[in-house]
Amino acid sequence: MTGEIELSIPVRVDYVQLVRAVVGSLASTNPELSTARIADLRLVISEALTNAIRAQEKNSISERLIVLCKLTDSAIEVEVRDKATGFEVDLIPDLPPTESPERLQHERGLGLSIMREMSDGLEIESGPEGTVVHMTINSQNSNNS
Amino acid sequence: MNLEIHRSVEGKNVFLGLIGDLDMAGAPVLRQSIVKEVSQGNIFLVLDFAGVHFIDSSGLGSIIGGLRRVRSNQGNLFLVGVDDELQKIFRLCELDKIFKMDSNRETFSG
Numbered sequence: 001m002t003g004e005i006e007l008s009i010p011v012r013v014d015y016v017q018l019v020r021a022v023v024g025s026l027a028s029t030n031p032e033l034s035t036a037r038i039a040d041l042r043l044v045i046s047e048a049l050t051n052a053i054r055a056q057e058k059n060s061i062s063e064r065l066i067v068l069c070k071l072t073d074s075a076i077e078v079e080v081r082d083k084a085t086g087f088e089v090d091l092i093p094d095l096p097p098t099e100s101p102e103r104l105q106h107e108r109g110l111g112l113s114i115m116r117e118m119s120d121g122l123e124i125e126s127g128p129e130g131t132v133v134h135m136t137i138n139s140q141n142s143n144n145s
Numbered sequence: 146m147n148l149e150i151h152r153s154v155e156g157k158n159v160f161l162g163l164i165g166d167l168d169m170a171g172a173p174v175l176r177q178s179i180v181k182e183v184s185q186g187n188i189f190l191v192l193d194f195a196g197v198h199f200i201d202s203s204g205l206g207s208i209i210g211g212l213r214r215v216r217s218n219q220g221n222l223f224l225v226g227v228d229d230e231l232q233k234i235f236r237l238c239e240l241d242k243i244f245k246m247d248s249n250r251e252t253f254s255g
Contacts (some may be wrong), residue, residue, distance in 0.1 A: 017166055047202055050169045104216070
């Protein structure tokens with residue numbers, strides 16, 4: 001099955017779980033996508049939505065978030081769009097090494113690396129008008145999960 | 146489903162049985178619970194993940210913060226019942242090197 005859906009959701013944390021469920025259900029209609037790949041999809045979309053919600057909350061922007069999903073025979077592509085003020089991907093600092101006591105001081109900062117590792121393609125376009133995160137999950141994992 | 150926490154005490158350890166998703170919505174619930182335990186002097190905590198089948202970076206952040214809190218009070222925090230899918234995420238973030246995990250709840254009983 002192929003298809004496309006667009007979700008428009010309020011900037012509320014309780015909607016993240018709902019979006020995971022809807023997108024996961026769409027993905028499960030493609031028999032080529034394994035349970036593990038659908039779990040990867042649910043994780044990356046959760047990360048992207050979390051970032052979008054945090055960004056809009058930080059800037060007190062209540063405009064709804066847009067989630068696009070496109071299912072093909074060999075992959076599912078998802079896109080999360082927010083209307084926050086954007087960020088510089090290259091300026092996100094690295095976390096301290098795991099072995100360092102300093103590591104426990106950082107509760108945030110894992111989302112982007114999770115999206116990079118779990119997806120088969122990650123593109124981020126960010127500017128003062130907002131951010132678009134585009135991710136692809138192939139039915140055959142090109143990463144090591 | 147919102148995160149539910151079922152509390153029990155076994156010996157010096159307080160078990161927090163987590164049920165639900167540990168994400169942006171669930172993380173503050175766990176964070177608040179850990180803060181409350183530590184404020185009451187309960188510094189040896191066991192998080193039982195048997196009822197958790199989803200975790201993201203927000204959830205990971207809440208247990209990193211929990212570990213920091215108990216350790217700063219000379220305590221510790223252990224994880225039990227973490228399923229294979231969740232362990233994959235811990236390994237990906239190299240957090241398996243930080244947290245003491247065991248599949249068997251009885252390891253921390255008594």
